[in-house]
Amino acid sequence: MDSIDDLIRGTGAAVYCLHASSENAAMRHMTRFVTSDPVTILKKLDNPPLMIVPQMEVERAMKESAAEILTRKQAGYLEIFEHEKDPWKIQAEMIHRLSDGPYLVPPDFPTALTRALEPYNTVFVDSSSVLSAHRAIKTSEEIGWITTAQRAAEAAMDKAISLIRNADVRSGVLWHDEAPLTSDLVRYEMNRILLAYDCTGKDTIVACGPETAMPHCRGTGDLRAHEPIVIDVFPSGNKTGYYADMTRTVSRGEPSGKVTELYETVKDALLMSEGMVREGVTGAACYQMVCDYFSDLGYPSDTEGFIHSLGHGVGLEIHELPSLSGLGGELKAGNVITLEPGLYYRDIGGVRIENLGIVEKNGFSRITNYSMEMIL
């Protein structure tokens, strides 16, 4: 918690405030409490976080979170409710009773609560991303949780690959158990495996042919031979909330010459970026290296080609710091990142390969342990 105290001190605030459900990574990271309803958290200088919860959550919060717990009633809710009915003003008055401020809030703090706090004292916004950058350096426990999710992703990938590899091919369409092998079926079988690993897959991508030109298209319909199939799976642990992320592009049988060329180019870019990543290098430099490499080979980044960033941090959010885009700052040892170069063309299709690993002082330590073979 040192960095939060430094941050509070640096801004001249008295307290750092959060108001969010555990869908919010900063909230979950600070409290380890899981709730679908927003709660208020106050982190005073040199104090542990204090979390204000409804009566129904108090015992569970005490059991599951290291934060100090107050009920809303203890925080004055009922007294405030006598003269104030606006829910945001009630929240603000509860916060004010616990700290006179000034208040420091994250960039995504609700505007309505900021407005309700402003009459009491200054509200500073932490636009420095100090906390997100702090969260981007993983402990060994967090790396363990991410690795566990990654093993689940690999088992699910293995299921997808084996369905595609073992399918019959009839008139160019893949068949399984006397029915066409569809994107939906492969996704379902993958998500079943993830569940067996106590992980959840959401929007797992199994896209084929022209769909692969849209990087985040989930995929629909029958899978076909001799066309690229992009499989992107990013499960999170049901108990931990930590994500993993991997992508493979495969083809049942040889695809058109252009796809194979894209594949080799993307794979080379991935290996080169894995070789470049280490503490102190910027995400922007890694991204630019790949842009230049693609461009030199006749694949400039424009409305087609390499149309997304090189990668991103992975943790309680599927996309978090550090960024490996044109804006990406210095990588730090302990960052867990994916590298996922891709090339996308409407008339050819898309290819993406994505590995997950740890930024080390002297290199990139790959967590992903899975073949990069394209042709099945």
Next chain:
Amino acid sequence: MDSIDDLIRGTGAAVYCLHASSENAAMRHMTRFVTSDPVTILKKLDNPPLMIVPQMEVERAMKESAAEILTRKQAGYLEIFEHEKDPWKIQAEMIHRLSDGPYLVPPDFPTALTRALEPYNTVFVDSSSVLSAHRAIKTSEEIGWITTAQRAAEAAMDKAISLIRNADVRSGVLWHDEAPLTSDLVRYEMNRILLAYDCTGKDTIVACGPETAMPHCRGTGDLRAHEPIVIDVFPSGNKTGYYADMTRTVSRGEPSGKVTELYETVKDALLMSEGMVREGVTGAACYQMVCDYFSDLGYPSDTEGFIHSLGHGVGLEIHELPSLSGLGGELKAGNVITLEPGLYYRDIGGVRIENLGIVEKNGFSRITNYSMEMIL
């Protein structure tokens, strides 16, 4: 979209702004676009929503969303980036180029973006919840999506009930396939069923004995006979994003007398509240009726007893408007709500029964189709 235009007109704003991923229900409702990264949406008076997306999402967005689509580049990102590096100020300048304002934003709009917009023009906050209330009235299509998720919930509940009913009892512990029947195993089997219905279950509750006194405890360890088991399942459709929600409390064999008494009391409260719900009645009145009923029978609401609200709207959020708490306003025809009275005592355990249904002009139309038998 009429109500948004009315809202914009009423505040004197020129445009309603959202900045969120599709985890945000207002964003998903307005665009039907699924993305884990925040995008900016501008809804001008008498115009369809306009969504600004990264280059990589443009074709998918055009295919999947009814919103008009602009890429960030088309919205001036690259030009702005030449003189401005702060990501929130870049967003604000993109918004300003598209509308001079005044701007209207939802209560949970990011404070950093509000601060970056304020130099351009007034930023009004929609604290009236007009849009959330609008979203709380479901179309028949939305009721269909919720009902589909509810059928999945019932199939999962059936799996749990049959595992508990058919378990062997050894020294008070339930056994299945030569191993103790655990909370984790039942949850896993339920979530597998949900997946087969193309739904996802998150934090499905299977809590036994003392754990049931904590309403949102997920549950751990072995399930036991003659103790209350609370099963609360709230899947969302993988393609639609719409939730359902149901809870049953069961016991393998007769539980202690107190639990049975709680059960009958809670069940009566549920049936009474189902009889009271209709258009025009307030959520607060329904809640108070149940509080009074419990209180009259010697179960006052305090730090134990009935420690949560009577129910809530269900849709793209698991907890949305209308509220059936002390703050609950008038129910409207087309609201989809759960009714979930419960009683919780540290020395007895907890009982909760929850049904889902539609608020009608003259009553409550139950969607849930599942037995309320307690003793298995």
